[in-house]
Amino acid sequence: xxxxxxxxxxxxxxxxxxxxxxLTGTSRIKYASNVRxxxxxxxxxxDFMLLLxxxxxxxxxxxxxxxxxxxxxxxxxxxxxxxxxxxxKELMDFMGIDMNRITFSWVSAAEGAKWxxxxxxxxxxxxxxxxxxxxKELVNKSVEEEVKNE
Amino acid sequence: xxxxxxxxxxxxxNISATVDCGKxxxxxxxxxxxxxxxxxxxxxxxxxxxxIKEAIKEHKLTGVVVAAxxxxxxxxxxxxxxxEGGLNPFLCEMANLRxxxxxxxxxxxxxxxxxxxxxxxxxxxxxxxxxLQPIRVPVTKTAMVIGGGIAGIQxxxxxxxxxxxxxxIERSPSIGGHMSQLSETFPTLDCSQCILTPRMxxxxxxxxxxxxxxxxxxxxxxFIGNFKVKIRKKAKSLDEKTCTGCGLCTTKCPxxxxxxxxxxxxxMRPAIYIPFPQAVPNxxxxxxxxxxxYIKGKCKICEIVCPTKAIRFDQPDEILELEIGAIxxxxxxxxxxxxxxxxxxxxxxxxIIDGLQFERLASASGPTTGAILRPSDGQVPKNIVFIxxxxxxxxxxxxxxxxKICCMYTAxxxxxxxxKVHEGKAYVFYxxxxxxxxxxxxxxxxxxxxxxxNYIRGRVSTVFERDGKLxxxxxxxxxxxxxVEIVADMVVLATAGVANSGAEDLAQKLHVSYDAHKFFAExxxxxxxxxxxxxxxxxxxxxQNPKDIPDSVxxxxxxxxxxxxxxxxxxxxxxxxxxxxxxxxxxxxxTCVGCFMCQSVCPYQAIEREDFKNREGKIVKTVxxxxxxxxxxxxxxxxxxxxxxxxxxGYSNNQVYAEVVALLNEY
Numbered sequence: 001x002x003x004x005x006x007x008x009x010x011x012x013x014x015x016x017x018x019x020x021x022x023l024t025g026t027s028r029i030k031y032a033s034n035v036r037x038x039x040x041x042x043x044x045x046x047d048f049m050l051l052l053x054x055x056x057x058x059x060x061x062x063x064x065x066x067x068x069x070x071x072x073x074x075x076x077x078x079x080x081x082x083x084x085x086x087x088x089k090e091l092m093d094f095m096g097i098d099m100n101r102i103t104f105s106w107v108s109a110a111e112g113a114k115w116x117x118x119x120x121x122x123x124x125x126x127x128x129x130x131x132x133x134x135x136k137e138l139v140n141k142s143v144e145e146e147v148k149n150e
Numbered sequence: 151x152x153x154x155x156x157x158x159x160x161x162x163x164n165i166s167a168t169v170d171c172g173k174x175x176x177x178x179x180x181x182x183x184x185x186x187x188x189x190x191x192x193x194x195x196x197x198x199x200x201x202i203k204e205a206i207k208e209h210k211l212t213g214v215v216v217a218a219x220x221x222x223x224x225x226x227x228x229x230x231x232x233x234e235g236g237l238n239p240f241l242c243e244m245a246n247l248r249x250x251x252x253x254x255x256x257x258x259x260x261x262x263x264x265x266x267x268x269x270x271x272x273x274x275x276x277x278x279x280x281x282l283q284p285i286r287v288p289v290t291k292t293a294m295v296i297g298g299g300i301a302g303i304q305x306x307x308x309x310x311x312x313x314x315x316x317x318x319i320e321r322s323p324s325i326g327g328h329m330s331q332l333s334e335t336f337p338t339l340d341c342s343q344c345i346l347t348p349r350m351x352x353x354x355x356x357x358x359x360x361x362x363x364x365x366x367x368x369x370x371x372x373f374i375g376n377f378k379v380k381i382r383k384k385a386k387s388l389d390e391k392t393c394t395g396c397g398l399c400t401t402k403c404p405x406x407x408x409x410x411x412x413x414x415x416x417x418m419r420p421a422i423y424i425p426f427p428q429a430v431p432n433x434x435x436x437x438x439x440x441x442x443x444y445i446k447g448k449c450k451i452c453e454i455v456c457p458t459k460a461i462r463f464d465q466p467d468e469i470l471e472l473e474i475g476a477i478x479x480x481x482x483x484x485x486x487x488x489x490x491x492x493x494x495x496x497x498x499x500x501x502i503i504d505g506l507q508f509e510r511l512a513s514a515s516g517p518t519t520g521a522i523l524r525p526s527d528g529q530v531p532k533n534i535v536f537i538x539x540x541x542x543x544x545x546x547x548x549x550x551x552x553x554k555i556c557c558m559y560t561a562x563x564x565x566x567x568x569x570k571v572h573e574g575k576a577y578v579f580y581x582x583x584x585x586x587x588x589x590x591x592x593x594x595x596x597x598x599x600x601x602x603x604n605y606i607r608g609r610v611s612t613v614f615e616r617d618g619k620l621x622x623x624x625x626x627x628x629x630x631x632x633x634v635e636i637v638a639d640m641v642v643l644a645t646a647g648v649a650n651s652g653a654e655d656l657a658q659k660l661h662v663s664y665d666a667h668k669f670f671a672e673x674x675x676x677x678x679x680x681x682x683x684x685x686x687x688x689x690x691x692x693x694q695n696p697k698d699i700p701d702s703v704x705x706x707x708x709x710x711x712x713x714x715x716x717x718x719x720x721x722x723x724x725x726x727x728x729x730x731x732x733x734x735x736x737x738x739x740x741t742c743v744g745c746f747m748c749q750s751v752c753p754y755q756a757i758e759r760e761d762f763k764n765r766e767g768k769i770v771k772t773v774x775x776x777x778x779x780x781x782x783x784x785x786x787x788x789x790x791x792x793x794x795x796x797x798x799x800g801y802s803n804n805q806v807y808a809e810v811v812a813l814l815n816e817y
Contacts, residue, residue, distance in 0.1 A: 009813060015683060018222070019663070022222060022246075024249070026675070031254055036271065040801055044786030045788055045789050045801060053807065053811070057814035057815060071664075072661070073784075074753050080751055080786050109683065
């Protein structure tokens with residue numbers, strides 16, 4: 001699997017991590033080009049079901065990143081995201097989803113270098129894990145079974 | 151059917167050097183619903199914007215994607231261009247090809263592929279955008295300036311002189327800040343207090359300025375033009391209206407052994423005190439932490455001696471609620487203190503002091519009334535060593551930045567010393583002399599050439615005591631790193647300028663970004679150095695990074711202009727990217743089931759209840775409703791809603807889903 005290029009989707013908030021990634025650009029810090037950023041106003045806006053949709057559509061890895069605790073532009077959105085994430089993580093882990101494929105981090109608007117680091121470590125890890133086909137197969141199988149049962 | 155126009159910008163060569171823009175435009179042009187796709191060298195230029203406007207008309211576009219720099223940079227530019235071309239501005243999206251792609255990746259096929267993906271995501275998103283109208287909100291034309299140093303003073307006066315009300319709050323008992331502590335200022339050597347104190351008095355007397363000293367920000371809510379600020383007026387333990395400021399209480403107070411903050415601990419003050427003779431307001435406060443009455447429950451000598459009976463021991467803190475339209479943050483800086491420099495013996499030897507302490511020694515109003523005397527024995531130091539970059543430009547100490555002001559004030563200190571102790575010898579250890587500024591380098595040259603200050607280029611490794619003298623060991627790198635040992639009577643450290651204590655806490659209350667050193671962050675390092683990421687909150691002075699007085703004053707006036715510009719309008723328009731609860735036909739009215747979980751997570755109390763009544767006037771259903779004036783569009787309620795009844799304009803459920811699907815599937 002030497003030519004495997006992982007698809008990593010990043011769900012980031014507008015005020016900290018998106019701005020942090022902008023700073024990575026302004027500082028010309030190079031990082032792996034496998035990541036695609038989807039902008040949200042706040043991590044509190046992120047519905048974690050979207051992560052499953054991303055896996056179902058072929059994502060190999062996911063990054064969720066927002067403002068550090070206490071730094072949220074909207075006061076408390078990142079706290080809600082974190083609480084939701086704790087619940088979601090347990091549940092997903094229980095259901096057999098590979099949690100190594102998701103990175104949850106805080107990157108502030110001043111941490112351009114940290115963003116490059118978060119992307120690079122995630123991409124390297126996903127590269128080692130290989131493509132995430134098992135989830136897609138699982139979903140397709142369950143859909144087929146449903147159709148059969150009807 | 152959607153007709154999307156895509157405009158790929160080369161940004162000179164910033165994007166086209168690593169991304170094959172031609173290929174991106176061609177690939178995107180083949181996508182479904184893309185009616186027009188083109189590339190251009192500078193989309194933000196006038197001809198570039200004209201290209202968009204004309205294409206909107208010619209190709210009857212229903213949506214526009216500009217693939218260029220970050221939307222945080224030029225989104226308003228292109229939305230305006232679209233509006234001028236006859237398209238609703240909220241039907242325009244930006245794809246970030248520069249900061250998120252061309253600047254961070256090498257030139258290859260993968261980078262171009264990523265660029266195509268970034269544009270595709272936005273094409274899918276913009277198809278689902280809705281035409282929105284900006285929300286109009288009124289502007290409260292009162293500004294708040296946080297911090298009463300020179301930056302805050304300048305900003306407050308400038309705003310007040312435009313005819314608008316200003317509320318200035320300062321946490322210490324007097325305004326004036328660090329500038330009031332300085333002896334003379336570079337590069338003119340004019341007396342700091344002489345130029346500052348008239349400004350302080352002007353603030354106190356200005357009809358448009360309300361001054362609250364000994365006060366701190368408790369909380370900040372709301373948004374540009376409509377902030378609701380709570381401030382805590384700490385109890386001064388006296389009635390300011392009755393007190394005449396005669397100062398009798400301060401002379402009679404039996405507790406006199408409290409290190410004086412204004413003198414940087416080089417003098418003592420009583421528990422009831424006026425910070426310095428020119429303080430504004432010139433009224434004492436009781437320091438409850440050290441006052442004998444508050445500690446032991448008896449004393450009250452100040453109350454007995456007060457001729458106007460102004461002392462109020464039972465005075466509580468007061469919370470004021472203010473309506474504010476714009477905020478200028480001017481909380482200033484601090485310098486690194488003791489135990490940061492164990493190798494230099496700071497805190498261990500009395501005759502090693504920092505730059506601010508030297509200012510107080512040199513000041514005519516200071517503890518020695520302007521004589522340069524050793525703190526240990528009151529003798530005039532015959533040899534004095536100044537160490538520049540004490541902490542600054544030292545990644546090992548965690549401070550990689552240059553504190554900017556130290557080169558200049560060290561030259562000033564050495565000069566002041568030489569002017570007062572003619573036969574004395576002054577040495578300066580430095581890394582580089584950074585004296586950029588009008589008449590700055592000439593000033594440093596004067597110190598070296600006219601006042602014969604010995605500048606030694608090199609770092610100091612250690613300072614220790616031997617036979618009552620301070621031994622400064624360093625190297626002279628201009629003499630091939632030859633070791634240098636100077637026997638000194640006194641050492642002055644130009645310690646690093648750092649963020650003020652409480653800066654982080656205040657930044658969090660204001661919801662403004664700050665950097666790793668807790669300095670407030672500007673919205674853009676070059677083009678928005680005064681604005682913060684939060685609209686309506688501006689920066690002035692050294693709270694952003696260490697700055698000298700002229701820079702602080704310039705920025706403070708800049709911030710005042712931004713505030714005055716804001717206040718020149720009666721109404722502001724705000725992005726209508728707010729949440730909305732759906733409505734359906736009766737008898738359902740909405741898919742909302744009325745659980746009101748959203749109400750508990752909303753940070754802005756923007757969720758209200760709406761009752762639906764039948765013909766008899768009986769309530770048949772209660773559902774959530776968003777107050778769009780209050781909603782800031784964070785979307786926490788959207789992600790939380792269990793029946794998926796809330797959606798967010800600009801980041802709707804369908805949009806983000808479409809983005810994910812588009813991104814991961816073949817095209």
